Amino acid sequence: xxxxxxxxxxxxxxxxxxxxxxxxxxxxxxxxxxxxxxxxxxxxxxxxxxxxxxxxxxxxxxxxxxxxxxxxxxxxxxxxxxxxxxxxxxxxxxxxxxxxxxxxxxxxxxxxxxxxxxxxxxxxxxxxxxxxxxxxxxxxxxxxxxxxxxxxxxxx
Numbered sequence: 135x136x137x138x139x140x141x142x143x144x145x146x147x148x149x150x151x152x153x154x155x156x157x158x159x160x161x162x163x164x165x166x167x168x169x170x171x172x173x174x175x176x177x178x179x180x181x182x183x184x185x186x187x188x189x190x191x192x193x194x195x196x197x198x199x200x201x202x203x204x205x206x207x208x209x210x211x212x213x214x215x216x217x218x219x220x221x222x223x224x225x226x227x228x229x230x231x232x233x234x235x236x237x238x239x240x241x242x243x244x245x246x247x248x249x250x251x252x253x254x255x256x257x258x259x260x261x262x263x264x265x266x267x268x269x270x271x272x273x274x275x276x277x278x279x280x281x282x283x284x285x286x287x288x289x290x
Contacts, residue, residue, distance in 0.1 A: 136163035137171040144174070144183070145275045153184025164195070170236075172199035173207045177240050180210075206232035206241040213244070213253070222254020233268065242269035243277045259284070 140159030143152045157178055163171030176195035179188045193216050199207035209228035212221045226248060232241035246265030249258045263286055269277035 136160075136166070137168050137174065140171065140174060141273075144178070145273050147273055151275070153178065155184075157184040164198075167202070169199045169202035169204040169207070170238075172196075172202070173204050173210070173238075173240070176207065176210065204232070205229075205235065206238045206244075208232075209241060209244060213248070222248065226254060233265075237272060239269045239272040239274035239277065242266075242272070243274055243280075246277065246280070 136159050140156045140163065141147070142149050142156075143159060144156035145151070149155075157175065160171045160175045160178065164175055172195045176192045176199065178184055179195060180192035181187065185191075193214070196207045196210040197216060200211050205228050209225045209232060210216070211218060211225075212228060213225035214220065218224075226245065229238075229241040229245045229248075232238040233245065242265050246262040246269065247253075249255055249262035249265060251257065255261075263281065263284060266277045266281050266284075267286075270281055
């Protein structure tokens with residue numbers, strides 16, 4: 135529940151968007167061992183949302199989440215080469231597993247970003263848009279913003 139409240143604040147769903155409040159809720163949930171909240175904290179540190187951007191803290195939280203079995207965090211670990219050889223194919227595998235099994239909006243967003251920039255795959259804007267749409271459909275504001283920036287109409 136605490137992670138969900140954090141996500142609501144991060145996305146501005148039913149409450150005013152507030153990244154600092156989101157981080158507060160993610161931290162509370164992480165203190166109880168919530169691996170999804172840990173991944174979310176890593177994401178926030180990686181993107182500087184509600185906190186100063188901090189790669190070391192992003193790595194720390196993603197590593198903790200991955201150690202608890204979080205598939206999206208495992209994708210991050212391989213995408214960024216955290217304690218393992220950087221392997222975009224492995225990253226994509228774990229992100230897709232997280233998106234399919236737990237509906238991770240951030241994993242779907244990361245897949246879109248990898249297709250957009252050509253990380254381990256040929257750049258493919260159409261495929262990126264497909265993944266951004268999956269993420270946006272589940273409430274990810276960043277994915278909605280990305281789609282709008284790419285000129286994709288009809289995304290709310």
